Amino acid sequence: MREDDLPAAERASALTFLDADRRDRRVSDPEPELRSAAAGRQWIDRMRYYLTTDPGGCLVAVEPHAGAEQVVGFAVSQNREWLWYLATYGVLPGHQRRGIGKRLLDAVLAHADGRPGIFSSSVHPGATRRYRLAGFSLHPQMRMVGTVVRSALPAVDGLREGGAEDFPWMDRLDRELRGAGHGPDHGRLLASHRLVVSGDRTRPGYVYVDGRGRAALLAAGRADTAQRLLWEALAASDGSTLVNCVTTPNEWAVDVGLAAGLAIGQEGYLAVRGMPVPAPYLADGHFL
Numbered sequence: 109m110r111e112d113d114l115p116a117a118e119r120a121s122a123l124t125f126l127d128a129d130r131r132d133r134r135v136s137d138p139e140p141e142l143r144s145a146a147a148g149r150q151w152i153d154r155m156r157y158y159l160t161t162d163p164g165g166c167l168v169a170v171e172p173h174a175g176a177e178q179v180v181g182f183a184v185s186q187n188r189e190w191l192w193y194l195a196t197y198g199v200l201p202g203h204q205r206r207g208i209g210k211r212l213l214d215a216v217l218a219h220a221d222g223r224p225g226i227f228s229s230s231v232h233p234g235a236t237r238r239y240r241l242a243g244f245s246l247h248p249q250m251r252m253v254g255t256v257v258r259s260a261l262p263a264v265d266g267l268r269e270g271g272a273e274d275f276p277w278m279d280r281l282d283r284e285l286r287g288a289g290h291g292p293d294h295g296r297l298l299a300s301h302r303l304v305v306s307g308d309r310t311r312p313g314y315v316y317v318d319g320r321g322r323a324a325l326l327a328a329g330r331a332d333t334a335q336r337l338l339w340e341a342l343a344a345s346d347g348s349t350l351v352n353c354v355t356t357p358n359e360w361a362v363d364v365g366l367a368a369g370l371a372i373g374q375e376g377y378l379a380v381r382g383m384p385v386p387a388p389y390l391a392d393g394h395f396l
């Protein structure tokens with residue numbers, strides 16, 4: 109993938125995921141819509157970051173079309189220390205089931221060079237088939253949705269606002285939980301999120317909270333620290349909220365969600381290869 113592929117890759121991604129969302133939508137879900145221009149610009153901005161940070165993990169599949177090249181597929185992955193993650197992956201609907209996805213996945217896995225791997229998987233049958241055939245374990249994920257019952261919020265102490273000076277110990281905690289620090293991804297997350305950390309260095313933990321009060325990435329040394337951090341995020345929520353990427357080794361999060369009045373739903377898989385499911389941990393879909 110090159111910088112000048114980004115607009116075409118964005119359109120391919122928007123069409124691919126609209127088709128997948130229509131296909132995999134449950135009757136209770138709202139009608140899927142094509143990604144907005146603003147969301148498209150955010151997508152390009154994030155892909156540019158991956159391309160700058162680890163370009164070897166970013167690929168497009170192209171085919172000749174009307175005398176030019178058409179982007180028909182994309183696979184964007186990143187190595188961080190001794191860990192590989194897949195950020196996004198797709199093939200245009202009209203080009204699926206012809207082996208393009210296999211070639212893309214094989215190529216980004218070659219870039220992983222034997223590193224353990226992690227990503228959040230859709231339920232698309234082509235995707236789950238590819239992932240399992242590549243040796244990934246698919247762990248079903250829960251999502252907790254609803255409006256927080258304010259009277260259920262406990263008084264949470266021992267937390268403080270975090271900053272870039274916290275990244276060294278946060279990376280050490282990441283290594284214990286997932287085998288690698290987030291490195292530059294911490295800076296990327298801090299630019300658009302509030303960071304809350306445990307004030308007790310013997311019980312490390314942190315959570316990034318987005319503008320709508322959703323926990324985007326949470327890591328802790330112990331489940332009780334993780335629960336306090338999640339309560340802090342839920343306290344910041346306004347209206348309907350969401351806690352996602354919850355796997356069964358992270359039932360501490362289910363217990364907090366239920367106590368807050370949220371309901372359990374099911375959504376996709378956490379895919380891992382060569383490593384266990386991190387816990388106590390809530391992965392971020394973009395930076396894992």
Ligand SMILES: CC(C)(COP(=O)(O)OP(=O)(O)OC[C@H]1O[C@@H](n2cnc3c(N)ncnc32)[C@H](O)[C@@H]1OP(=O)(O)O)[C@@H](O)C(=O)NCCC(=O)NCCS
Nearest residue numbers: 128198199204205206207208209210229230232233234235
């Ligand atoms: C996942 C994806 C990239 C695979 O691309 P692709 O070019 O179709 O992949 P391939 O043809 O190499 O392989 C897909 C495999 O799944 C099968 N498959 C594809 N679509 C299928 C479907 N709708 N139902 C059942 N099987 C399907 C293919 O037959 C093939 O199996 P085979 O290799 O044993 O023949 C593509 O399906 C896609 O873009 N899906 C929607 C977006 C998505 O969910 N991306 C993953 C996000 S985590």
